[in-house]
Amino acid sequence: MAFINASKTATRYDAIVIGSGAAGGMSAYVLAQAGMKVLMLEAGRNYDPAVETPMFQSNADAPLRGAATPEKPNGFYDATIGGWKVPDEPYVVRRKDGAWTEGQVIDRTNSQQDFMWWRARMLGGRTNHWGRVSLRLGPYDFKPKSRDGLGFDWPISYEDVAPYYDKAEELIGVFGSKEGLENAPDSDFFQPPPKPRGYELLAQRAARQLGLPMVPSRLAILTQPLNGRAACFYATNCGRGCSIRANFQSTTVLIPPALETGNLDIITDAMAREVSVDAAGKATGVSFVDKATGKDVQVKARIVILAASACESARLLLNSKSARFPDGLANGHGHVGRWLTDSTGSALSGQIPALENAPIVNEDGVSNPHLYIPWWPHKAQLAGQLGFPRGYYTWPGGGRTMPDMGTTRAILGKAGSAYGTKLKEDARRYYGSFVNFGARGEMIPNEKSFCEIDPEKQDKWGIPVLRFHFQWSDYELKQVVHQQQTFAALIEGMGGKVNGAPQLDGAKAITAGGSVNHEIGTTRMSARAEDGVLNAHCQAWEVPNLFVTDGGPFVSNAYKNPTLTILALAWRACDYAMAEMRAGNIG
Amino acid sequence: MPNIHDRPPMNTSPFPLTRRDALKRVVALSLALSSLELSGFGAAGARGIGTDPNLLKKEIPWERVLTAEEKKIVTVLGDLIIPADEHGPAASAVGVPDFIDEWVSAPYDAQQKDGKVIRDGLAWLDAEAKRRFGKGFADAQAKQQTALLDDIVAEGTAARKAAHGFFTNFRDKVAGGYYSTPEGWKAIGYVGNVPMPEFPGPPPEVLKHLGLA
Secondary structure, three states: OOEOOHHHOOOOEEEEEEOOOHHHHHHHHHHHHOOOOEEEEOOOEOOOHHHHOOOOOOHHHOHHHHOOOOOOOOOOOOOOOEEOOEOOEOOEEEEOOOOEEEOOOOOOOOOOEOEOOOEEOEOOHHHHOOOOEOOOOOHHHHOHHHHHOOOOOOOOOHHHHHHHHHHHHHHHOOEOOOOOOOOOOOOOOOEOOOOOOHHHHHHHHHHHHOOOOOEEOOEOEOOOOEOOEOOOOOOOOHHHOOOOOOEOOHHHHHHHHHHHOOOEEEEOOEEEEEEEEOOOOOEEEEEEEEOOOOEEEEEEEEEEEEOOOHHHHHHHHHHOOOOOOOOOOOOOOOOOOOOOEOOEEEEEEEEOHHHOOOOOOOOOOOOOOOEEEOOOOHHHHHOOOOOOOOOEEEEEEEOOOOOOHHHHHHHHHHOOOOOOHHHHHHHHHHOOOEEEEEEEEOEOOOOOOEEEEEEEEEOOOOOEEEEEEOOOOHHHHHHHHHHHHHHHHHHHHOOOEEOOOOOOOHHHHOOOEOOOOOOEOOOOEOOOHHHOOEOOOOEEOOOOOEEEOOOOOOOOEOOOOOHHHHHHHHHHHHHHHHHHHHOOOOO | OOOOOOOOOOOOOOOOOOHHHHHHHHHHHHHHHHHOOOOOEOOOOOOOOOOOOOOOOOOOOOOOOOOHHHHHHHHHHHHHHOOOEOOEOOHHHHOHHHHHHHHHOOOEHHHHHHHHHHHHHHHHHHHHHHHHHOOOHHHOOHHHHHHHHHHHHOOOOHHHHHHHHHHHHHHHHHHHHHHOOHHHHHHHOOOOOOOOOOOOOOOHHHHHHOOOO
């Protein structure tokens, strides 16, 4: 078994997995390792990081010095094939003036849309470019309503997921340090973190003076070899992907060993159209568009696992209508597409005189921050002293990074009208003296944020597309104002000066909904069938041989990037599905 | 895994279409056309790098727009902004004029806007040099070129009013184009992009400089 084309499928598989990113990769890995015959469908093309990753290329080796364009919105070298706009696959959002419009490529900090949707169309999905931030949800994050009365509790607790966090971290490799911090569970599997860079130490001193913990980041990047994968060699940006497999990508860590079992077939350029069901309401398989021929193909399996990303999986369910499921599959209680959340985000930059003319050293490191500030004032927040209910983490950016158009723009901002040798002197003086702080914070699910099928628009293959409703509440807007104040205090604590001023209007400071790429919650799990789409094992309440393993099952969107939790929950769901199949209960 | 460029073309079914299929295709085609209108895409009909370019190869699919005359001014002005010194070569020695041509010729909105500012600025500069020195900017004496440039960056001058916006835009492209090359890395003090077995963290002299020693 291997990469196949659409005409070569087996008669019936044990499982069909839709998607090949964190959720799909992990689902296929767990099932194939256990001997299940698995078919993976990926809507994008095949992708091989070993031969496609631009390692060591300078920005001068790229068109336009690697600058972002509407076609490559994160810059030329970003590994993602896809982005805010995918050819042939529109989606619909509301403009700030209230009109519906097709989602466009826009600046996420200055968006005229209330929602942006980042999609990858490639094997490995969004794991090929993600930030590698791997933070466990803590005990509070699973029971937020019990703690502060807002949002919803998960039907599971930290203890249910902890063993799977262990397994996932041991498999993918995460560096970090045991800190014993409140609601930030440590791991027994941390690899040693890299040493901080100079500007990070300066930020850490400022943080300590403010009473904030600034500790080693937790990133899915190897600092020691693991399972035949090399350790990071501290060069070239992770966002390009990694040909030496030092960071976690589904395409380097999950799919190759799954293929090696001989139990996995993969069809790329396979756009799922709907999940098929029989008269008894059982899932029988999937119908997909073979993009190579434009033809619809049906495949059958004992169980179906949706791992297409939270919103794509919701779209698939809503488009899987039948007499038995007139409002879409697993949507008997109307929860599919609802409870859509993203992380909050805001940023602030500054310049630090102490960093000017610093001795020249290599500050590449792992390309992501080596230190971060986990959320700290849990008790004051619970006591209502902060004026907003949920937290965020903060990370520093800066240093002597590989120069691009943005690097020199910051320097020129300090250099007045200098040119000639004076300009070259200023460039050496200011290079590496700029810092920026950013945050990712928790959004509480609300009634006004959801996705649904657009009444008119379809994609190239005639599949109805999503339309998004999205609104931040005051909880999030107040939180980002606090972020801005924290960033300003850190920059000033480093002896620096903020560029401009912290933005104290939350609506202006916050990034556009969806633009942090943590859009989750659209097929949430619940303790009772009427409150959600899935049970505590990511199994559809109404269709027992149907599972969702991406970000859809999340009940809260803690201030922790979702990928690690997606990996853990996917593993847990697949273990449960196989136990149920063995017991003869499903499939 | 198969070669990445060995991908089948889309919609090449050899089978005749049913009427229903044909209608579907028409709808699909019009949708496909509408979704080709990537926002931020300026020049009609021009080709960009695409959404799935080969990242290991620099291929510029658009035609260059700068004339030989403009390119001459770009070269001279670029080298006034980034001259050779003990830290590195001049801008033209690392391909900056060609990069600027590449940039102002690109079909995207942002680059098209820059292109207008830069080409209008180059025309103004040349006309101003002719008015002052009786020669185009590129052919004027070095001290005449510098005098004109100093006039543009000085506070309160007519030249500044006319051309300072052009100067900062152009300087942005020259500096960005220069420092993103390996020679530019040396000139600015970037010593990364080399594999290392361990990340050492800052040495004592850096800690001392930062007041952390």
